[in-house]
Amino acid sequence: DTGVSQDPRHKITKRGQNVTFRCDPISEHNRLYWYRQTLGQGPEFLTYFQNEAQLEKSRLLSDRFSAERPKGSFSTLEIQRTEQGDSAMYLCASSLAMGRAYNSPLHFGNGTRLTVT
Amino acid sequence: GQQVMQIPQYQHVQEGEDFTTYCNSSTTLSNIQWYKQRPGGHPVFLIQLVKSGEVKKQKRLTFQFGEAKKNSSLHITATQTTDVGTYFCAGFLNSGYALNFGKGTSLLVTP
Numbered sequence: 001d002t003g004v005s006q007d008p009r010h011k012i013t014k015r016g017q018n019v020t021f022r023c024d025p026i027s028e029h030n031r032l033y034w035y036r037q038t039l040g041q042g043p044e045f046l047t048y049f050q051n052e053a054q055l056e057k058s059r060l061l062s063d064r065f066s067a068e069r070p071k072g073s074f075s076t077l078e079i080q081r082t083e084q085g086d087s088a089m090y091l092c093a094s095s096l097a098m099g100r101a102y103n104s105p106l107h108f109g110n111g112t113r114l115t116v117t
Numbered sequence: 118g119q120q121v122m123q124i125p126q127y128q129h130v131q132e133g134e135d136f137t138t139y140c141n142s143s144t145t146l147s148n149i150q151w152y153k154q155r156p157g158g159h160p161v162f163l164i165q166l167v168k169s170g171e172v173k174k175q176k177r178l179t180f181q182f183g184e185a186k187k188n189s190s191l192h193i194t195a196t197q198t199t200d201v202g203t204y205f206c207a208g209f210l211n212s213g214y215a216l217n218f219g220k221g222t223s224l225l226v227t228p
């Protein structure tokens with residue numbers, strides 16, 4: 001399977017702990033997105049990378065959230081001092097950039113479900 | 118917050134009935150994409166519309182992009198139980214890289 005993979009699938013943590021999620025995009029894709037989805041809602045944009053550069057970050061993202069994409073390959077999303085409101089499905093998606101004139105489809109991973117107790 | 122709105126939030130139909138979901142944006146979209154998410158699954162790309170007034174068909178699914186590029190619709194003819202899931206529209210605003218999703222329309226089809 002050469003799709004987008006995310007690890008772990010599930011994470012249960014206590015409030016105040018730090019957590020880190022990993023995303024491995026489709027190998028030739030240079031764009032990588034992180035989204036958060038809660039029950040009954042659409043995916044909410046968190047941040048976007050083109051290669052290793054983080055080009056956009058949601059204004060809703062607090063400073064407890066940080067994402068990296070070293071060398072433009074896999075990406076990590078870290079949440080520090082987790083709160084119960086952080087409980088959600090965290091989705092990673094990748095796509096192949098073909099210039100600003102055309103936006104390629106996003107390919108999503110299966111997500112990491114975070115539960116903060 | 119989300120700048121792409123979808124209605125209805127839920128739709129329950131009998132198998133064989135038609136279904137339509139509508140998507141509206143407060144700002145002009147450079148293009149619009151539609152995704153389907155099955156229960157317990159992740160969003161899967163269906164189609165992208167780019168041109169003003171564009172209409173595309175995929176078997177029983179018809180997608181339209183409004184003339185002003187601020188609205189779109191998805192119409193399913195003669196629904197089947199395999200159509201069950203949540204349908205999302207998502208748009209790129211002219212100024213950004215973020216793909217903004219609507220809240221989706223959840224479709225339930227009973228045989």
